[in-house]
Amino acid sequence: MSILGYAVSHWGDDPWARGSWSLIGRDGTPADRVNLGTPIGNRLRIAGEATHPTRAGMTHGAYEQGVVAAAWAANRRHDRIAVIGAGMAGLAAARTLTDRDADVVVWEARERLGGRTAGAEVGGSGFDLGANWLQQYDDNVLARLAERLGLRLVPTDFHDPVLLGDDTAGSIDGIEKELRKRLAAAPVGAGIGDVLDAWLREPGPWTERDIRRFVDAEIVMDSGAPLSWLSARYGFEPGVGHGDRWIVGGYRLLVEHLAAGLDVRLGQPVRRIAVDDDGVTVSGDGMHERVDAVIVTVPLGVLAAGAIAFEPGLPDPHRKALSRLGMGRVEKVVLRFAERFWPEHPGGYYRVHGPRENCVAEWLDASAADGAPTLVGLFAGPWLDELWAGTDAEIAARAAAVIRPPR
Numbered sequence: 001m002s003i004l005g006y007a008v009s010h011w012g013d014d015p016w017a018r019g020s021w022s023l024i025g026r027d028g029t030p031a032d033r034v035n036l037g038t039p040i041g042n043r044l045r046i047a048g049e050a051t052h053p054t055r056a057g058m059t060h061g062a063y064e065q066g067v068v069a070a071a072w073a074a075n076r077r078h079d080r081i082a083v084i085g086a087g088m089a090g091l092a093a094a095r096t097l098t099d100r101d102a103d104v105v106v107w108e109a110r111e112r113l114g115g116r117t118a119g120a121e122v123g124g125s126g127f128d129l130g131a132n133w134l135q136q137y138d139d140n141v142l143a144r145l146a147e148r149l150g151l152r153l154v155p156t157d158f159h160d161p162v163l164l165g166d167d168t169a170g171s172i173d174g175i176e177k178e179l180r181k182r183l184a185a186a187p188v189g190a191g192i193g194d195v196l197d198a199w200l201r202e203p204g205p206w207t208e209r210d211i212r213r214f215v216d217a218e219i220v221m222d223s224g225a226p227l228s229w230l231s232a233r234y235g236f237e238p239g240v241g242h243g244d245r246w247i248v249g250g251y252r253l254l255v256e257h258l259a260a261g262l263d264v265r266l267g268q269p270v271r272r273i274a275v276d277d278d279g280v281t282v283s284g285d286g287m288h289e290r291v292d293a294v295i296v297t298v299p300l301g302v303l304a305a306g307a308i309a310f311e312p313g314l315p316d317p318h319r320k321a322l323s324r325l326g327m328g329r330v331e332k333v334v335l336r337f338a339e340r341f342w343p344e345h346p347g348g349y350y351r352v353h354g355p356r357e358n359c360v361a362e363w364l365d366a367s368a369a370d371g372a373p374t375l376v377g378l379f380a381g382p383w384l385d386e387l388w389a390g391t392d393a394e395i396a397a398r399a400a401a402v403i404r405p406p407r
């Protein structure tokens with residue numbers, strides 16, 4: 001197995017992300033998402049994926065929240081508006097306001113656009129190290145944009161993955177229904193781990209291994225968070241489903257379209273936002289900007305870490321929301337091989353469990369769309385600490401070794 005090219009994500013230790021997407025912890029509820037996105041007076045509003053009550057953790061949810069925040073600012077007749085962050089939410093807010101003739105500046109900490117959509121070039125083709133799919137495809141505003149732009153979109157069937165390695169599928173019929181019933185009945189304050197432990201102590205029609213593997217695939221892989229922390233009642237949020245499509249060439253094709261003509265200042269981390277009666281002062285490294293209103297779209301993890309000082313401090317509901325929500329960690333790798341050594345499968349999706357419990361990886365086969373043997377891997381669970389150590393070349397080699405032909 002010879003690796004010709006690779007790209008590796010590092011969301012876990014990225015200071016401008018601090019994880020992959022927001023999640024509801026055991027003390028939280030969806031109301032925390034709503035509270036976080038509630039305007040703070042007339043001049044400050046937090047937007048971004050974490051504020052969406054039903055589409056959190058997804059690009060189209062972020063985009064929708066950016067549009068909502070832009071409408072809020074426009075309705076208050078603010079002339080000069082600062083948007084913090086040039087991810088999907090920030091670009092949506094800035095695009096909407098610019099199209100309504102407002103004076104908008106976007107301050108972005110990184111030297112690139114897109115935030116947690118992040119392009120990588122491997123073997124001359126564009127892939128995604130962040131968001132990959134247009135989820136909830138039929139009801140996704142970015143999917144409609146991608147269609148209008150004529151982008152090439154490839155569906156993935158997540159519900160029929162090929163199991164690779166020494167794995168065999170047990171019967172999972174009914175597990176999801178039973179799990180959802182138990183999670184819905186759990187009190188706020190209980191973690192998914194609590195519900196799982198109680199369930200596994202009872203005799204039942206499924207083996208412990210089959211239940212755990214279902215949870216690894218559907219919850220660990222989809223959250224990247226410890227089950228003991230994740231809210232039983234609200235932590236298993238909607239997302240991946242039938243008909244999701246990925247963009248050949250990557251999300252950057254959407255990002256570049258949305259950012260065209262906007263005033264985006266790259267490499268400008270915002271450190272302080274001070275609101276007074278007459279306006280807002282936004283400050284960064286050697287930068288002080290006076291505006292009428294600010295829309296903050298930085299990731300939840302960045303806010304929770306206190307990377308931006310707010311004056312006056314954030315109100316109680318917002319601070320509580322930051323303490324009850326959190327970020328998971330899902331990492332990705334793109335691997336280009338000299339030749340295919342894994343089986344062909346029309347669904348183009350593979351899953352690997354092991355080598356220990358809670359270790360799960362999923363793989364998208366991009367070979368047909370790309371024209372060369374290429375896999376995009378997603379990793380979550382406790383093994384990330386050992387897999388994602390050392391150089392990117394070492395991580396890529398370890399990730400590749402996980403792919404084993406089916407037994």
Ligand SMILES: Cc1cc2nc3c(=O)[nH]c(=O)nc-3n(C[C@H](O)[C@H](O)[C@H](O)COP(=O)(O)OP(=O)(O)OC[C@H]3O[C@@H](n4cnc5c(N)ncnc54)[C@H](O)[C@@H]3O)c2cc1C
Nearest residue numbers: 048049057058059085087088089109115116131132133270
């Ligand atoms: C590995 C991975 C896979 C994913 N897969 C999917 C998927 O398949 N489909 C899907 O819909 N979603 C997916 N997501 C989630 C999706 O990427 C995010 O929900 C969405 O992009 C978030 O957009 P946002 O604008 O809210 O935040 P971001 O994209 O994070 O944008 C915030 C911006 O703020 C900037 N910033 C941070 N701090 C500062 C500061 N102090 N000053 C100035 N700027 C700052 C950041 O650099 C960033 O550009 C995935 C995410 C990851 C990490």
